[in-house]
Amino acid sequence: MNGATRQLPGRADHAAVRRANLAVAVRALRAGERSRAQLAADTSLTKATVSSLVTELAGRGLVHTARPTTTAVDAAPAPNASNARAGAVGRPGQPVELATGRVLAIGVELNVDYLCGVVLDLGGRERVLTRTAFDVPAGVDATADEVARLVTELADRALADSAFATANDPAVLAGVGVAAPGLVDGTRGTVRVAPNLRWRDVPLHDLLADRLAGHVLPWLPGESRPWDDRLLVDNEATLATLAEFAGDGGPDERDLVLVTGGVGVGGGLVVDGRLVRGSGGFAGEVGHLAVAPDGDRCGCGRRGCWETLCGLGALLDLAAPPNDPVHRHDLDLDERLDLLLDRARNGDERTLTAFDRVGRALGHGASMLVNLTNPRVLVLGGYFARLGEFLRPVVESELAARVVAPDAGGVRVTLSRLGLAAAATGAAHAVLAPVLDDPTLVPPLTGQASTAAQSPTSAVPETPTLAEEIG
Amino acid sequence: MNGATRQLPGRADHAAVRRANLAVAVRALRAGERSRAQLAADTSLTKATVSSLVTELAGRGLVHTARPTTTAVDAAPAPNASNARAGAVGRPGQPVELATGRVLAIGVELNVDYLCGVVLDLGGRERVLTRTAFDVPAGVDATADEVARLVTELADRALADSAFATANDPAVLAGVGVAAPGLVDGTRGTVRVAPNLRWRDVPLHDLLADRLAGHVLPWLPGESRPWDDRLLVDNEATLATLAEFAGDGGPDERDLVLVTGGVGVGGGLVVDGRLVRGSGGFAGEVGHLAVAPDGDRCGCGRRGCWETLCGLGALLDLAAPPNDPVHRHDLDLDERLDLLLDRARNGDERTLTAFDRVGRALGHGASMLVNLTNPRVLVLGGYFARLGEFLRPVVESELAARVVAPDAGGVRVTLSRLGLAAAATGAAHAVLAPVLDDPTLVPPLTGQASTAAQSPTSAVPETPTLAEEIG
Structure with a gap:
């Protein structure tokens, strides 16, 4: 009911507006350095507002405006504070860069x-x-x-x-x-x-x-x-879904389903640009979808859960005998998956059959998620992504057969680039x-107090600081 | 990126703000009549703004402020326009009422x-x-x-x-x-x-x-x-989900799943107060979730779709032989369901067994939706609601057994009160x-033009009118 009142001129909470504008500026700068004029154009804010925002961000050490003299690979500022301080009074044409470090x-x-x-x-x-x-x-x-x-x-x-x-x-x-x-x-x-x-x-x-x-x-x-x-x-x-969504995939990411494979199978939904958490935070429990009523016993005590058919355990059991090194928990998972990939690429029958069966089970469950939410993108994550060259085609054919909407609702199957991380x-x-939502959580630089005080618009509001600084 | 700029004082689109405030006022009045002062308190708008909004709404025939002299059961205005017109200049203490008709x-x-x-x-x-x-x-x-x-x-x-x-x-x-x-x-x-x-x-x-x-x-x-x-x-x-959500159930409705039973089984999701439509508008296609891999052939050509187990056809086939009147398409569905309810209440074994089997299948599929979205409420609609006294307990026990989150994620199973409508x-x-989002879509009352013109704040912006008026 109060939603619209925020927009009333004269009634807006100025500190909240300021925080929102600082956030807009920081997010714009995450995409790359730009001049104050470009920043104003990108954010629809006035040049005067942008100037004041940049001054405050510099005062908090969050941007620097003088091009660093070091040849740092990323946008981290030069390692002395005077350089960053110079940014606070830099000329309007100078590029503003996020001080990412x-x-x-x-x-x-x-x-x-x-x-x-x-x-x-x-x-x-x-x-x-x-x-x-x-x-x-x-x-x-x-x-x-x-x-x-x-x-x-x-x-x-x-x-x-x-x-x-x-x-x-x-x-x-x-x-x-x-x-x-x-x-x-x-x-x-x-x-x-x-x-x-x-x-x-x-x-x-x-x-x-x-x-x-x-x-x-x-x-x-x-x-x-x-x-x-x-x-x-x-x-x-x-959290993995949040990472996919925080990437740079553009509008596709506004409607995505992630299915991630490990010992368990997890899932996450992004609907219209928002992560679905569920009323108690328990959304995305896809590993225990009862897809095979008379199936194997699951770690959760139930029968026929989806992850009994396409979790890592199911794959490894199908692909290799118990004494095979792919079962060794003391080896890094990436190495064990590389073993399987090598065998599959060399045409090993057992490995290929295992990939096919796991891919079909993955596609079966995925079709349910797609029927339910009609996402733009289905992201395969975890081990599914590592084995994507073999699993994705099988998943795609299952979706084509099982999703009711024409052309599987237009869903595109992609592989997570984040791997096991x-x-x-x-x-x-x-x-x-x-x-990112409230850059004022970052305390002002100690050396910046006097500079900040010069401009009335850059006065730092009294907000709780993010953290004690770590020496 | 531009989201925050709307909040900037001096940069807001005044016509948009006006429309949003008119919408806030109309939605508040949908909950019941109230004085301008109450309306101001409820909406966090100033009394002057509310007064101007009420004047404009009266000018469009959307509210009236003089209590109707008729004894109309609902809030429809008295059947002459002069009464509604009087409202436009009514005293501040007078209740303002939506002219719902x-x-x-x-x-x-x-x-x-x-x-x-x-x-x-x-x-x-x-x-x-x-x-x-x-x-x-x-x-x-x-x-x-x-x-x-x-x-x-x-x-x-x-x-x-x-x-x-x-x-x-x-x-x-x-x-x-x-x-x-x-x-x-x-x-x-x-x-x-x-x-x-x-x-x-x-x-x-x-x-x-x-x-x-x-x-x-x-x-x-x-x-x-x-x-x-x-x-x-x-x-x-x-659309049925929209109707559930448009009801008066309060915060529960912000996270709900609707499963509605007819010849087909349909579904709808509301997540964090928003209807999930899917990237192509195809979300909620739950009837064809592949819950029984080796099940019966479905109308869609696939096997084992959820609706083959708990759609109306499955129920009727389980409950009665082909020549039974419950199968007669020329009878209204409510009458046919009443026949089944009578039999079940009288302890008829076949009917009760049919209800139990359909209830279990319904609970099985519903557990998938609950695992995936962790809603606050699962609404049973369509024929499921009509048979709710028998189906709900079975669904609840299936959810308790099949949902991974403790206490089935806290979901409450309710019956739609909207029936087949x-x-x-x-x-x-x-x-x-x-x-409701933009009351200026409704054209001003023809007799109101002069009144509207008296107040500068009630000047009607040039917006496309909703419709030609129907004579």
């Missing part, structure tokens, strides 16, 4: 047999990527210890690398996102049910807060464990998003 | 063996409801003739009844919505595929425009058939919505 975000995926860690910068670019084999079902505490170790290592590496890692104006950590394969109560960060990990009601947020508070997450006092969404835990497929990448995007 | 909308559902017609008023209330047995698959032209006859009859009846049906200021027909059971290309109003009607690529919009142009739809010239969304054709389950009601809502 000013804000970093960490994402971690824990899955059945690996941990994956990613650091993204403000531009959404990957700065660090790491994946290690780890037996997560072996223990909750051991897993929490290992995730905490990984996060600490990532934070140390990323902040040390960052161009902003100086004594006065260090980079800011937007937060830590953690992806888990199971039903997650996102408001508490509790893993409610994760059949493949054999976890039930694991308070992962609190376990990690215990281990990270004070040091990596300085805004969390060590003695208590308050809920804080800068330490976020969510379902891995939901999708969920971790999405987790990092998730904690980066609040900063 | 000023705008009417017609909705028609054509289905396998019946036609249903509904007239809604501006308040969304049903003014006329009619349903007749009709053999739609028997012929496209015969069906188009009959639908046109029904629409003409409804328009004549509704406009004759309307309090505004005077020579100077008649009621305005917002449009005609038509619901069809199949895949509809909503941008052209073509029924692409409707297996149960045996229709393929039927240009229903154009067939109806031919028959209604000039007379019932005076804005459509008879000699051409331009596309016009005031004559709208869409999928019946999509849901799709027709939704079709009428669909053509009413543009008027």
